[in-house]
Amino acid sequence: MSRFTIGIDLGTTNCALAWIDTATDELTENFAVECLAIPQVVRPGGVEERWLLPSFLYLPMPGELPAGSLQLPWDAHRDYAVGEFARQQGALIPTRLVSSAKSWLVHPGVDRRSPILPWQAPEGVRRVSPVEASSRYLQHLIEAWNYKQTTRYPGQRFEEQDVVLTVPASFDASARELTVEAARAAGIERLTLLEEPQAAFYSWLHSHADWRKQVRVGDVILVCDVGGGTTDFTLIAVGEEAGNLILERVAVGDHILLGGDNMDLALAHHVQQKFARQGIRLDFGQFRQLAQACRLAKEKLFTDSQLTSYPVTVLGRGSRVVGGTLTSELSQDELRQVLLEGFFPIVDFADEPRRGASLGLQEIGLPYATDAAITRHLASFLRRHQPALSERCQAAGRKSAAFPTAVLFNGGVFKAPPLVARLVEVLNHWAQSLGAPPVRMLHGTDLDLAVARGAACYGLVRRGRGIRIRGGIARAYYIGVAVNLPAVPGMPPPIKAICVAPFGMEEGTEADVPGHEFGLVVGQPVQFRFFGSSTRRKDSIGTVLEYWDENELQELDPLEVTLQAPDQRGQIIPVHLHSHVTPVGTLELWCLGCEPQHRWKLEFNVRQNSEAG
Amino acid sequence: METWLAIAGTGFVALVLGFLLGWYIRGQRAAQAEKATGPSPEAIRLLALMQREGRLVDFLLEPIDNYSDAQIGAAVREIHRKCSQVLQQTLVLDRVLPHEEGQLVEVAAGFDPSAIRLIGAVSGQPPFRGTLKHPGWRVRDVRLPPGPVGQDPWVLMPAEVEIA
Incomplete structure (x- = not known):
């Protein structure tokens, strides 16, 4: 067992790292949890420590910034930036900024292993894949640990420690798999995944010894x-x-x-409209300043309810800083209107989220x-x-x-x-x-x-210290199998769904999917449609669904397997399915034949590749 | 209107202070490196930070006679907030004397005239007793980060060109 247990919050907009030193704490539930102050570039050539590492990656063009602008104490030749400066610079030059990489990890229908970010960047801009971007945030945290902690604790390199990495509870099997891939690429081997809301609850348990x-x-x-x-x-x-x-x-x-950043943007749009009514148009940099000013106004107004309003100021662009200054203000009423009524309206329990036209607060x-x-x-x-x-x-x-x-x-x-x-x-x-x-x-x-x-x-809970939240996997998973019916022109062939991993299947367990054998041709790729459900809690492994409600089952990325057996090319091999929830917390599905060497793993498919291939 | 002027006034004092401290650091460094010829870019770094974060140089060089107090006040509030952050992050400041303004203080014999300035009806021999008018500032530490190696040290603010 490693000396430290490390927890990493790989957030959509911010990352953080916390750790426990098992060598110093006593055998109580009140061990100390410390957070790492993360060195990061905050301005060209300026490195400062912050508790949060903004999850932004900036990819400058050669010669765009003075040499050495992005250097870190542990890397003098870094040619990209992660963190605070990346966020600031990216607000000015968005075509070179990667943001929300984590949301792209769970985006169906794009190839998350291919360099697609920055999304819709013009020709000639460096790009990375969502997996690669996530990996670079993790890489930065690892480097920060090794730079800071190994002087304090000689020899305790990050790679030697047990790491718990959090993912949204809503991440499906393939997004979890891709997260693990990003972590492995960054060099994290001793890894376990944990759902973020559960992590928040563990933190609550830890800070309340009397939680019972x-x-x-x-x-x-x-x-x-x-x-x-x-x-x-x-x-x-x-x-x-x-x-x-x-x-x-x-x-x-x-x-x-949907989150806090959308709220700040909504406020900025609200004030921008006030300027627009005065015939004032804000440029890019001014809008960014406005968003910051709105965030400050929000914090001031929310912490002091006596304030009726707070000024929102955008300094003049160009060198006429006073002459070009724009001022407006945000009142308590407006703040409440935009945030409370916009994001937290009082609605009936029966109200459905609206679908359709989207709001002006997104990229x-x-x-x-x-x-x-x-x-x-x-x-x-x-x-x-x-x-x-x-x-x-x-x-x-x-x-x-x-x-x-x-x-x-x-x-x-x-x-x-x-x-x-x-x-x-x-x-x-x-x-x-x-x-x-x-x-x-x-x-x-x-x-x-x-x-x-x-x-x-x-x-530490995994080492038997403290109570564990039970749960297993948060979804039931199904594969789709075509039903042998004559095809009706214009209609997709009907399929039935076989449950291959039931809701709550525990980490570290595996099971055969009973009752279904498939004959697969060696050497040819075979695709399975794949579904998940967070509400079908009673299905057990092997359950067959002939009909289901559209809201019950969501189609996920297809699964693909190519049986490789050089001596048996072209033959049809009977296989059955076998599922395994790994100790890391990912779901693996296998095709097993009769002979021990006949084991093939089903891979989460990458749609664009399959079209090209 | 008076409040705006007061804000502008305090802001301005803080800004000029930052400016002067920049020159102070430069003087210190120059004294250390006797071989150095020509002006030192050290002071520029503090000023460049103030400009980057709080637009200090733009503000000091802009003719403001024809703007209304409200317009100036609005800008100064922002400039003050941001430059003040830079000042507090870069310089660790102490009071020269720990007493409150207005308190009676005693100035002992052998005091450092660069740290304590006597004003008013000064006569006779120390120790002197008098009212503290300004407790003074002393720089305990300078946390001015070095700029990137490729940065032209004489550029206070790069020209900005927006590509459409």
Whole structure:
């Protein structure tokens, strides 16, 4: 076992790293979790330490910046930037900026291993793949560790440590696989994945030694994690087994591309419109300044409710700094209108997220949420998981409606008390309408760093120190098999779905998929359609679905396998399927023949490659 | 209107202070390196930071006579906030005397006249007793990061060209 356990939050907009030194802590639950101050370029030639590493990659053209501008204490010849300066410079030259790489990892329909970022960059611009970009953020964290920590702890290189890397609970099997690929490319071998909302909950457990007094058997805790770019919901149930409390993750939400950055952008657009009414048009750099000024105004207004408004100033471009200065202001009312009513409106429990025309607060390419109302997404999540909720309520002997009993917030967005208050208000409005008791709020996690800290804690939990949240995989997975029916022109051939990995299948377990044999031709690629469901909780391995609701099963990347058996080219080999949830936390599917050497792994397909090939 | 002027005033004092400290550092370095000929670019680095973050040079060189106080006030609020951050990140400042302004202080014999300036009806021999009018500033540490190796040290602010 390594001396340290390291937790990494590989966020859509910020990364963080936390660690626990197992050599110094006592055998209690109160071990110290420390965070790494991450050296990064913050201006040309200037390196400073920050707790967060902005997940931005800037790829300058040769000669664009003075030599040595991007050098790091450990690399004098770096020709790209990761972190704060990348974000700043990229705001001025967006065609060379890679952002939201993590959201591209989960984007179906693009080849995530090919250099597609910066998205729609003009000819001649350097590009990287989403996997490569993620890998460079991790690489930076590893280098920062090795640069700083090995002087303090000689010989304790990053590569020697156990690492827990967090992913959104909504990541499907292929996005998890790609994350592992990025980590391996960066040199992380001793790796485990953990869902981010679970990590936030581990951090809460760690900072509350008396947590057993704060939750009860029968509680269902909603973890509401709103990051810079994504929103992630999870339900964790408190149960009892042989007199001990147990924790179980019972449901996760879908991937919602909506977060704090969208809120800052919405504010900036709001003030930009005020300028536009005065006939003032802002250029690129001014809009960036405006967004920063709006963020500052937001923080001031949210922390001091006595303030009625706060000035928003954009200094003049060119050398006429005073003469060209533009001023406006943001009032409490406007702030509330844009953020509370725009992102956290009071809606009914039955409200559906709106689909259709998207909002003016997104960049091209990614499938951003078209409804900015986080409360509607939350209502939809809670409705979809009613069966899981009522199961828990019945098990606890509660007669009231199926609704969470407590909520834990995570993400920098919730530093604003009015947003927390509003979300609690909405939850309690729903609870009341359903006849459920009000929701309790669990307090006291570090909103920016809880995920990294919780991940480091989970590293110890894996060594048997502290309670483990049970859960297994968050989705059931199915492969599609064509039904032998005559084809109807213009209609896709009907398929049935066979469950190959049931909801909750535990890490480190494997199983044969019973009852189905396939004859595959050696040497020819075979594709399987692949589906996931976060709501079908009862299907077991081998269950066959003839019909399903469109909302129940989402089609994922296809799976592909080419049977390689040089001596048997052209033959048909009977195989059956075998699934394995690895200890790392990824799903592997295998085709197994009768002979021991006949093992072929199904790969998550890359659509563009298959078209080209 | 008075408040705007007050803001402009305090901002301006802070800015000029930063400017002077830049020259102070330059003097220190120049004294250390006697061989150095010509002006030293050291002061430029602090000024360049103030310009990069807070547009200080643009502000000081812009004729502002014809702008309204409100217009100046709005700009100064921003310039002050950003330059003040740079100042506090780059220089560690101490008070020369720890007392509050307005307190009675005693100046002992053998005081350093570069650190304490006596004003008013100064006569007789130390120790002197008087009212502290300004507690002074002393630089304890300079955390001015070196610029990138390829940076022309005489460029305060690069020209900006937007490609359409």
